[in-house]
Amino acid sequence: MIDVRSQADALEEASIHVGGEVDLNTSPKLREALKSAAAQKMKTVTVHLREVTYMDSSGIATLVEMLQAMLAYQGRLVLKGMRPQVRAVFEIAHLTEVFDIVE
Amino acid sequence: MGWTYVAFFQMPTSTEGRAVPIASGGHELSSKLNKLLRINQTVAATLDIGQVLKLSLELEREVVDAETGSILLLDSSGEYLEFAVALGGAEHILKNHRIRIGEGVAGAVALSRRPLYIPDVRKDERFNAYFDSKTGFQTRSILCVPIQTADRLIGVAQAINRTDGTPFTEEDLALFSAFAGTLAVAIENARLHKELLDEEKMQQEISAARQVQESYLPRSFPAVPGFEFSGQLVPARYVSGDFYDAFKTPDGRVTILIGDVSGKGLPSALYMCRLLTELRVGLKYGVSIDDVLVSVNTVLCDQSTRGMFVTLIVFQLDPASRRLTVANAGHLPFFMKTNGDWREMIGPKNPPLGIVPRRQITSQELVCPEEFQILAVTDGVTEARNERGELYGQEQLKQSIDRTNLTPALLNSYLQLNLQRFAGSAEPSDDTTIVAFGSVRPVDRISFTIRSHPAYLSLIRDAAGRMLDQATDSKLISEIQVALSEAVSNVIRHTYQNDQTRPISIDLTLSGAGLEAVIRDFGPKVNPDQLVGRALDQVRPGGLGIHFIRTVFDEFAFDSSVSDGNRLVLRRAFTRGPRRAEETDRGGAGV
Numbered sequence: 148m149i150d151v152r153s154q155a156d157a158l159e160e161a162s163i164h165v166g167g168e169v170d171l172n173t174s175p176k177l178r179e180a181l182k183s184a185a186a187q188k189m190k191t192v193t194v195h196l197r198e199v200t201y202m203d204s205s206g207i208a209t210l211v212e213m214l215q216a217m218l219a220y221q222g223r224l225v226l227k228g229m230r231p232q233v234r235a236v237f238e239i240a241h242l243t244e245v246f247d248i249v250e
Numbered sequence: 251m252g253w254t255y256v257a258f259f260q261m262p263t264s265t266e267g268r269a270v271p272i273a274s275g276g277h278e279l280s281s282k283l284n285k286l287l288r289i290n291q292t293v294a295a296t297l298d299i300g301q302v303l304k305l306s307l308e309l310e311r312e313v314v315d316a317e318t319g320s321i322l323l324l325d326s327s328g329e330y331l332e333f334a335v336a337l338g339g340a341e342h343i344l345k346n347h348r349i350r351i352g353e354g355v356a357g358a359v360a361l362s363r364r365p366l367y368i369p370d371v372r373k374d375e376r377f378n379a380y381f382d383s384k385t386g387f388q389t390r391s392i393l394c395v396p397i398q399t400a401d402r403l404i405g406v407a408q409a410i411n412r413t414d415g416t417p418f419t420e421e422d423l424a425l426f427s428a429f430a431g432t433l434a435v436a437i438e439n440a441r442l443h444k445e446l447l448d449e450e451k452m453q454q455e456i457s458a459a460r461q462v463q464e465s466y467l468p469r470s471f472p473a474v475p476g477f478e479f480s481g482q483l484v485p486a487r488y489v490s491g492d493f494y495d496a497f498k499t500p501d502g503r504v505t506i507l508i509g510d511v512s513g514k515g516l517p518s519a520l521y522m523c524r525l526l527t528e529l530r531v532g533l534k535y536g537v538s539i540d541d542v543l544v545s546v547n548t549v550l551c552d553q554s555t556r557g558m559f560v561t562l563i564v565f566q567l568d569p570a571s572r573r574l575t576v577a578n579a580g581h582l583p584f585f586m587k588t589n590g591d592w593r594e595m596i597g598p599k600n601p602p603l604g605i606v607p608r609r610q611i612t613s614q615e616l617v618c619p620e621e622f623q624i625l626a627v628t629d630g631v632t633e634a635r636n637e638r639g640e641l642y643g644q645e646q647l648k649q650s651i652d653r654t655n656l657t658p659a660l661l662n663s664y665l666q667l668n669l670q671r672f673a674g675s676a677e678p679s680d681d682t683t684i685v686a687f688g689s690v691r692p693v694d695r696i697s698f699t700i701r702s703h704p705a706y707l708s709l710i711r712d713a714a715g716r717m718l719d720q721a722t723d724s725k726l727i728s729e730i731q732v733a734l735s736e737a738v739s740n741v742i743r744h745t746y747q748n749d750q751t752r753p754i755s756i757d758l759t760l761s762g763a764g765l766e767a768v769i770r771d772f773g774p775k776v777n778p779d780q781l782v783g784r785a786l787d788q789v790r791p792g793g794l795g796i797h798f799i800r801t802v803f804d805e806f807a808f809d810s811s812v813s814d815g816n817r818l819v820l821r822r823a824f825t826r827g828p829r830r831a832e833e834t835d836r837g838g839a840g841v
Contacts, residue, residue: 148708168711171739172704201711201728203735204794232728239729239801240794 149173150198151180159190166198169206177206181213188220197228202236214246225249285312299440306407306433313429314393314422316409321397321433322349322356323405331356331405344381354378355394359406365395365427369417391417395430397437404437459519460485463493466523472498474569479506479687480659482666484678491518491560492628492681493526497534504569505533508685509562509581510628512602521558525550525603529564539564539577543603543611547579550604559604563626567687572620577613579603582644584626585651587688588619592651594644623658623688625651627665630680634669637676642669654698657716658686663709664698671701671751693717697757702742702771703750707735710756714767717760722824730765730822733802736795737769737818745773745816764823767803772815778808 150166161184169177184192194210196202210226217224225247229237237243303321310319322331330348352361358376359366371377371389382389393409407430412418463485471479481494491511498504507529511518528549532542543564550560561580567573576584576595580602586595597614627647634642650668654661662684669682696713700706711731718727738754746752755770781796800806802822809817 168708170704170707170735171742172707201708201731203707203732203739204798205739207794232725235725235729236732236798239732239798 149176151176153180153184155189156193159188160193161187161189161191162193162195164195164198168201169199169209170201170203171205174203174205174209178209178212181209182216185213185216185222189217189222191223191225192217193225193227195227196233197230199230199233202233204236204240207236207240207242210246211242223247285309299437299444302433302436302440306429306436309429310407310409310426313425314409314418315413316393317411317413318387319407319409320344321405321407323397323437324360324403331360344385347381355392356406356408359394359396360403363396363398363403365393365423365430367394367418367420367423368392390415393418393423393426395423395427397430397434399434399438404434407433455516459516462516462519462523463491466493466495466526468494468496471496472504474498474504476689476691477504477567477569477687478658478690479504479685480662481506481508481683481685482662483681483683484666484669486630486678486680486682491522492630492683493522494683494685495526495530496685496687497530499534499536499566501536502568502570504567504687506565506567506624506685506687507562508626508628508683509560509579510630510681510683511560512558517558521560525560533564533566539566539575540611540613543577543579543600544608547603547611548607551607559602561602565624565626565687567618572618572622572689574616574618574624575613576616577611579611582627582629582632584624585648586616586618587623587625587651588621590655592625592648594648618689621689621691623661623686625658625661625684625686627685628681628683630678630682631665631669631684633680634673634678634682635676636672637674642672646672655693655696656698656713657690657693658688660696660709660713660716662686663712664700667700667703667706667709670705671703692720694760695758697755699753699755700738701750702746702752702754704739704742707738710738711735713756714758717758718765721760721765721826726822726824729802733799733820734767734769736798737767737820740795740799741769741771741773741816741818745771745776747773760826762826764821767820769818769820770812770815776808776816776818 148167149169150164152164153161154164155161163177163180163184165177167173181192181194192213210224214224227249229248234243234248237246237248306321307319310316320333322333324330325332325348328351330350332348333344349357351357355366355368355374355376355378368374368377369391371392377389377392379389381387387410390411395407397404397407407426409418409422409426412422463483467483468481471481479496481496483492483494485492491513492509493511494506494508496504496506509525511522511525513521525546528546529542532545533539537545559580561582563576563578563581563584565584566575576597577600578584578597579600583594583596585592587593598612600611601608632642632644632647636642647665650665651661654664656664665684666682693716696717698713700709711734714731714734715727718730738756741754742748742750753772755768757768757770759766759768799820803820804823805819805821807819809819811817
């Protein structure tokens with residue numbers, strides 16, 4: 148199960164709230180929301196992960212893809228409120244330094 | 251119900267605001283055509299069928315200067331034209347009358363589907379004076395035209411008596427026919443619109459029924475050490491009256507019930523609520539199952555809701571003695587697993603409740619062995635069909651459970667996932683409800699076979715989590731869950747190339763040394779040398795899965811002895827016993 152909600156906070160800022168489990172089955176839904184924000188060339192996109200209880204490599208791949216798309220136009224991708232078990236996955240992948248991760 | 255709208259209008263006593271033709275001529279005709287056009291537009295834009303007919307009668311009166319008139323519609327049998335309502339004094343007289351096709355002027359027009367005008371009814375034998383005699387109205391001249399679409403008759407429209415006393419003319423008939431054409435389109439539009447509204451109303455009813463149904467399902471299951479109780483109801487688009495319940499009674503026993511109310515929609519859902527209330531009240535206050543069912547049956551029979559009835563199974567388990575009382579009222583037999591084998595249990599049969607009052611319900615008493623599981627389903631499960639119309643069936647259910655050793659809650663999720671995979675894109679026609687319960691002890695082995703669909707990934711994680719729960723710390727559990735999920739994801743994506751219908755067997759074994767996971771598939775052979783995780787300094791999507799698996803598992807090996815497909819063996823060593831995350835020497839980061 149996954150729950151994804153997007154909102155525009157300002158002219159060039161968007162938030163994406165994600166909840167549930169992000170895996171091969173559910174990550175396409177997250178990808179859709181992220182792609183739409185990147186397509187609008189949002190300067191800052193904050194992905195709220197507090198409600199995410201599980202993330203696998205397909206979820207990470209989705210976020211990496213988004214990061215690359217945003218870096219291409221000097222956008223900023225912020226990952227907010229990660230739970231420890233999700234952060235652990237980022238750590239295994241050595242990606243904590245690559246992403247802009249905030250509490 | 252047929253379409254039975256008829257409206258009559260009365261001549262207004264005043265002609266105020268209405269053009270009174272002084273003489274027949276070009277000016278009058280063009281003014282009539284203008285009116286026809288204007289009112290046609292109004293009628294065509296109206297979607298309420300009653301409104302369409304009312305406007306039409308206004309038009310009728312204005313265009314052909316009729317004293318009165320009517321619209322009759324073909325009934326559902328197609329054999330009669332029906333009067334249903336009329337304005338003025340004639341309404342109650344005509345309301346319940348109908349005219350057989352072929353009889354009288356209207357019947358003749360319906361039969362021939364051709365317009366007809368009768369300048370003087372006294373000279374026409376088709377005219378039936380019956381309605382005049384009933385209403386006291388004197389008919390002199392009639393215009394009658396069929397209302398029809400290209401392929402079928404909808405009804406007929408009649409105009410009676412010109413206001414100036416002269417007979418109707420051919421010109422009036424032509425105008426009236428043109429009007430009937432518009433009317434046909436307008437009535438068809440209004441009917442389609444009504445169908446759409448009905449559909450929408452039905453959708454609202456469905457969601458109301460679903461809410462009612464959901465509000466009655468238990469939010470949690472009784473917690474009894476050494477046992478697990480579970481229930482899952484997946485509603486179909488057209489909600490039926492499936493239900494289940496699980497609660498503790500004050501004497502420490504646990505009641506589990508599952509059933510199905512006949513019929514669909516809100517009435518079934520409401521019937522279900524009444525039933526559950528009766529059952530809960532009785533069973534929670536210590537009345538025996540037999541007595542409760544007899545009294546519920548009496549109540550349902552007394553307040554019989556037209557042919558509605560219910561099939562159900564009630565289980566009552568005393569966890570201390572493992573004594574199980576079961577009463578089955580017209581429901582499918584349940585399954586019981588003892589000594590590793592599932593068997594269908596056909597006990598004493600009772601008819602469904604709510605059909606005939608009875609004095610007795612026969613229940614069955616079993617003493618369960620230390621390890622047992624019970625499974626019961628509604629017919630939505632066994633009668634599920636896939637896109638090709640094939641039945642899921644009792645046999646497939648049996649095969650599905652035979653190949654697993656999941657705990658009740660996992661078994662429940664597993665079977666619901668199997669059903670969804672089986673149905674594919676076929677719209678489920680019935681709710682599917684499953685209850686499973688039984689003894690649970692710390693398990694050291696879990697095995698099951700899934701389809702290669704990512705929807706099963708969360709089940710795999712749950713199964714691993716369930717097994718490792720008391721065996722190690724939560725951080726390692728979640729890492730193992732990730733790595734296992736990744737390994738199965740890889741089979742789905744790479745070995746099976748996203749074909750979501752292939753089998754994958756999962757076998758998890760917990761020992762004093764740690765965890766062994768075996769993942770078996772039947773796809774093309776994997777060349778282990780080509781399995782390389784991506785270099786971590788490259789930031790790009792993909793290739794992470796293998797890296798995760800290698801990080802978490804000490805051993806990652808393909809069993810070369812299997813002839814078809816792949817057998818991946820994963821091992822992770824740890825000392826058993828729950829530990830706090832801070833105390834572990836092996837964490838996820840940087841391992």
